[in-house]
Amino acid sequence: MITLTHDQIEPLIDWTAATDAIRQAYIDASAGRVNLPPVGHITFPETGGDCHIKYGHVTGTTSFVIKVATGFPRNADAGLPNGNGLVLVLSSETGAVQAMLHDQMLLTDIRTALGGVVATQSLARPDARKLLVIGTSVQAQWQVRTHAREIPGLSEITMWGRTPAKILAAADVLAPFAQVKPTQDLRSAVENADIIVTATGATRALIRSEWVRPGTHITAVGADAPGKQELDPALVAKSDLITVDSISQCSDHGEVSHAIKAGHLRVDQLVELGKVLEGSAAGRPSDQAITLTDLTGIAAQDIAIATAVLNAHQDQRPR
Amino acid sequence: MITLTHDQIEPLIDWTAATDAIRQAYIDASAGRVNLPPVGHITFPETGGDCHIKYGHVTGTTSFVIKVATGFPRNADAGLPNGNGLVLVLSSETGAVQAMLHDQMLLTDIRTALGGVVATQSLARPDARKLLVIGTSVQAQWQVRTHAREIPGLSEITMWGRTPAKILAAADVLAPFAQVKPTQDLRSAVENADIIVTATGATRALIRSEWVRPGTHITAVGADAPGKQELDPALVAKSDLITVDSISQCSDHGEVSHAIKAGHLRVDQLVELGKVLEGSAAGRPSDQAITLTDLTGIAAQDIAIATAVLNAHQDQRPR
Numbered sequence: 001m002i003t004l005t006h007d008q009i010e011p012l013i014d015w016t017a018a019t020d021a022i023r024q025a026y027i028d029a030s031a032g033r034v035n036l037p038p039v040g041h042i043t044f045p046e047t048g049g050d051c052h053i054k055y056g057h058v059t060g061t062t063s064f065v066i067k068v069a070t071g072f073p074r075n076a077d078a079g080l081p082n083g084n085g086l087v088l089v090l091s092s093e094t095g096a097v098q099a100m101l102h103d104q105m106l107l108t109d110i111r112t113a114l115g116g117v118v119a120t121q122s123l124a125r126p127d128a129r130k131l132l133v134i135g136t137s138v139q140a141q142w143q144v145r146t147h148a149r150e151i152p153g154l155s156e157i158t159m160w161g162r163t164p165a166k167i168l169a170a171a172d173v174l175a176p177f178a179q180v181k182p183t184q185d186l187r188s189a190v191e192n193a194d195i196i197v198t199a200t201g202a203t204r205a206l207i208r209s210e211w212v213r214p215g216t217h218i219t220a221v222g223a224d225a226p227g228k229q230e231l232d233p234a235l236v237a238k239s240d241l242i243t244v245d246s247i248s249q250c251s252d253h254g255e256v257s258h259a260i261k262a263g264h265l266r267v268d269q270l271v272e273l274g275k276v277l278e279g280s281a282a283g284r285p286s287d288q289a290i291t292l293t294d295l296t297g298i299a300a301q302d303i304a305i306a307t308a309v310l311n312a313h314q315d316q317r318p319r
Numbered sequence: 320m321i322t323l324t325h326d327q328i329e330p331l332i333d334w335t336a337a338t339d340a341i342r343q344a345y346i347d348a349s350a351g352r353v354n355l356p357p358v359g360h361i362t363f364p365e366t367g368g369d370c371h372i373k374y375g376h377v378t379g380t381t382s383f384v385i386k387v388a389t390g391f392p393r394n395a396d397a398g399l400p401n402g403n404g405l406v407l408v409l410s411s412e413t414g415a416v417q418a419m420l421h422d423q424m425l426l427t428d429i430r431t432a433l434g435g436v437v438a439t440q441s442l443a444r445p446d447a448r449k450l451l452v453i454g455t456s457v458q459a460q461w462q463v464r465t466h467a468r469e470i471p472g473l474s475e476i477t478m479w480g481r482t483p484a485k486i487l488a489a490a491d492v493l494a495p496f497a498q499v500k501p502t503q504d505l506r507s508a509v510e511n512a513d514i515i516v517t518a519t520g521a522t523r524a525l526i527r528s529e530w531v532r533p534g535t536h537i538t539a540v541g542a543d544a545p546g547k548q549e550l551d552p553a554l555v556a557k558s559d560l561i562t563v564d565s566i567s568q569c570s571d572h573g574e575v576s577h578a579i580k581a582g583h584l585r586v587d588q589l590v591e592l593g594k595v596l597e598g599s600a601a602g603r604p605s606d607q608a609i610t611l612t613d614l615t616g617i618a619a620q621d622i623a624i625a626t627a628v629l630n631a632h633q634d635q636r637p638r
Contacts, residue, residue: 001421003322003419035361037359037360037361038359040356040357040359040372040374041356042354042356042374042375042376042383044376044383044411044412046411046412047411047412049411049412049413049414051374051383051385051409051414053359053372053374053385055359055361055370055372056361057361057363064361064363064370066370066372066387068385068407068409068416070409070413070414070415071414072412072413072414075413075414078413080413080415083414084413084414084415084416085414085416086407086416086419088387088405090370090387090389092363092365092366092368093363093365093366093368093391094368094389094391094394094397094399094403095368095370095389095390095391095394095402095403095404096389096399096403097387097403097404097405097421100322100405100419102320102416
């Protein structure tokens, strides 16, 4: 059995191959080729912590994946990260455990960021050059890193955050990977952007509908649980194309769920990103269209990124 | 994070401490102190394989446990074991992964065998000396080993199996741990026994009611899934005390479920073993009583054995 730690995993990521794997994961999920049983869940009332167990198998592949993710909000008081966990890869032919990737959430961060990249590749205008990342979270930083790497020709990457010190700290951390322009003027930043990625833990709308220019693509990755919200429901309603990673998840607790509950949007207006990527649904309608992608995270991505890391590890080993 | 392989785990077992931990697990489970979410399950139709994910937490303890167990029946064709898997131990205070026990089913075998030992300790007559183990499976062999070790004063251990070569092979494997008397005469063996443990994969009754002497204790561990059966429903019905590890599991798919379905037994006649061990329900009624324990296996045992192994490992490490 292969065991890889957090620090061993990151150097194994082949970013273009991993992006391709995430793209294929959306296609497989939308085509019904992923067997995803209900997510397991256990809570710890003493600390407010919880643990999710997500697992699944892509039909026709020789491995399956079990992801264990914990979230303990009081860890921050002790200077520990809230999130933790690991990913197991098992043979779907013999049941043997092939690998334990003790990623401590790294793979979740990366597969989420690459979801944003895939959405940008598929739905932003071909001449889109200016990226605005809203938020300073670890995920916001990963969105910057992965976009800088996988989207050629970006001329400007702007980051907005509520707290000046956090924006500046994030820009410093990101300096080896991308030049980030910090801002506190959200309205101007939105008006100026071709591509907007929101990655905050916000619980009410940050972007107002009237700020967004025609032709903009927006990907929202922050609203991954009930109660979270980053966009004005009116913006959701005025978008010309709304793609989602999972219609069932996004209509339940994604960014678009607020617009659905407010009556601005119908579930049958949602298009799964995998269908657009596969070519069985139309993508961006025009250069003037506003396109919106709502990503809540699906287990097919966990399977894809874990398999990609394991393949990269096996390719590196002497034979 | 601590990683232990199959071969590292067995020497860490402190048998008496582990038996105590399994006893406490039954008590905790019956007292409602174990949070056990529904078991996760995924199947692989191409091979007939499946994977179960059992997880839970004992209230007030600082760890929780996730057990991944796979069963791939066609593995035998390739000379591989059908069962495989691992056990994860995580902090219920921070969510950090404390240990991965890559036991490949060893801990399940041991916790099941120790369940039999706890039942014998609690329910067999104090002067019981003769043990009959029915079956030659790995679990039957573990029942011999654990009984020989933890039940003082046994004068005779007999093993019955359907296939002579398998009984003799099992006796040879067990020779370093116990002297086993092989037999093919099931009736005489049952008539002679004080304690009977059944650990077969039988799907119809092996023991007839009239063979069993007054004062005998019987533990059935083989019927752990729908369709399996080892005892005559009339024997179940005539038992003076029927204890079970879990009323819900045993009435659904345990040995006693057949007698319930046949109308020989009511669910309210079942007593949880944990209640007897705790002292809140009566144990053996008399020296002449026939007592029966039906064990299907509960996740509280998985938690207990994994925690016991991890504690033993930590005690051994230099500080």
